[in-house]
Amino acid sequence: MIDTHAHLHFPDFDADRAAVISRAFAFGITGIVEISVAPGAWAEVLRLAQADPRIFAALGVHPHEAAAATPGALRRMERRLADPGVVAVGETGLDRVRGFSSHEDQRRALIAQIGIARESGLPLVIHCREAFDELIPLLAREGGAAIRGVFHCFSGGVAEAQAVTARGFLVGLGGAVTYAPERWRPVLAALPREAILLETDAPFLRPAPDRRGRNEPALLLRTAEAIAPDLGMTCSELVALADANARRFFGLSAPGAAVESAADGDVAAERSASGSAAPDSPERS
Numbered sequence: 001m002i003d004t005h006a007h008l009h010f011p012d013f014d015a016d017r018a019a020v021i022s023r024a025f026a027f028g029i030t031g032i033v034e035i036s037v038a039p040g041a042w043a044e045v046l047r048l049a050q051a052d053p054r055i056f057a058a059l060g061v062h063p064h065e066a067a068a069a070t071p072g073a074l075r076r077m078e079r080r081l082a083d084p085g086v087v088a089v090g091e092t093g094l095d096r097v098r099g100f101s102s103h104e105d106q107r108r109a110l111i112a113q114i115g116i117a118r119e120s121g122l123p124l125v126i127h128c129r130e131a132f133d134e135l136i137p138l139l140a141r142e143g144g145a146a147i148r149g150v151f152h153c154f155s156g157g158v159a160e161a162q163a164v165t166a167r168g169f170l171v172g173l174g175g176a177v178t179y180a181p182e183r184w185r186p187v188l189a190a191l192p193r194e195a196i197l198l199e200t201d202a203p204f205l206r207p208a209p210d211r212r213g214r215n216e217p218a219l220l221l222r223t224a225e226a227i228a229p230d231l232g233m234t235c236s237e238l239v240a241l242a243d244a245n246a247r248r249f250f251g252l253s254a255p256g257a258a259v260e261s262a263a264d265g266d267v268a269a270e271r272s273a274s275g276s277a278a279p280d281s282p283e284r285s
């Protein structure tokens with residue numbers, strides 16, 4: 001089971017990060033995509049990814065941090081995208097709910113990162129809060145036909161689900177879908193199976209029943225169990241489907257290959273030797 005969106009480098013995990021990571025793998029997690037939100041976090045996110053072949057990195061600037069997406073920072077980000085374990089650009093996007101940065105800054109940072117994703121061939125991890133009407137046309141205009149992306153922690157309704165997936169984008173389903181099953185049932189029914197990814201967004205959005213408190217990857221199964229019936233699947237069918245979608249979307253290696261390499265003690269070499277990580281994929285060149 002792959003957690004396609006976590007922030008394990010956040011201070012929320014400073015006291016017990018190693019325990020949280022080993023608990024994740026003990027509870028059936030086979031991969032984690034560790035998502036950065038600001039340039040100051042890139043080194044730590046890369047360090048986490050390079051320390052374990054089951055952890056992958058996304059480099060980007062979150063809309064809340066949009067002012068930090070300076071030309072110098074974006075150039076630095078482009079260079080680091082070739083580092084081992086980097087599988088995506090993000091998270092980036094637009095957030096009209098919380099005004100942590102100006103809309104102008106958010107838009108400028110987003111457009112730059114769409115361009116970087118297009119150039120690199122990496123998929124985008126998209127944060128969208130009440131901004132679908134602006135984001136979808138912007139992705140088409142700036143990204144062209146080849147741009148790939150996931151609307152993480154998908155927050156739209158049926159119309160947005162249809163609009164997003166009709167353009168080939170994926171949706172990340174997380175703890176929020178466990179809070180109000182009636183609200184989500186029609187949305188889940190509108191999703192094509194190949195568009196579904198699972199995520200925690202840890203430390204945020206701990207799944208029901210105890211939604212208060214810190215979330216962590218080990219709890220991802222709760223979300224899968226909660227929504228599988230509404231998708232017409234068993235939990236294990238949903239996990240297999242979402243994992244296959246995640247491996248295809250992020251270009252991750254098949255289960256087993258990367259995990260075995262951990263025993264060799266040379267994670268980076270094994271990862272690049274397998275040819276499965278994005279930095280070595282032909283579409284990046």
Ligand SMILES: [Zn+2]
Binds near residue numbers: 127128152153
């Ligand atoms: Zn987000």
Ligand SMILES: [Zn+2]
Binds near residue numbers: 035091
């Ligand atoms: Zn996030």
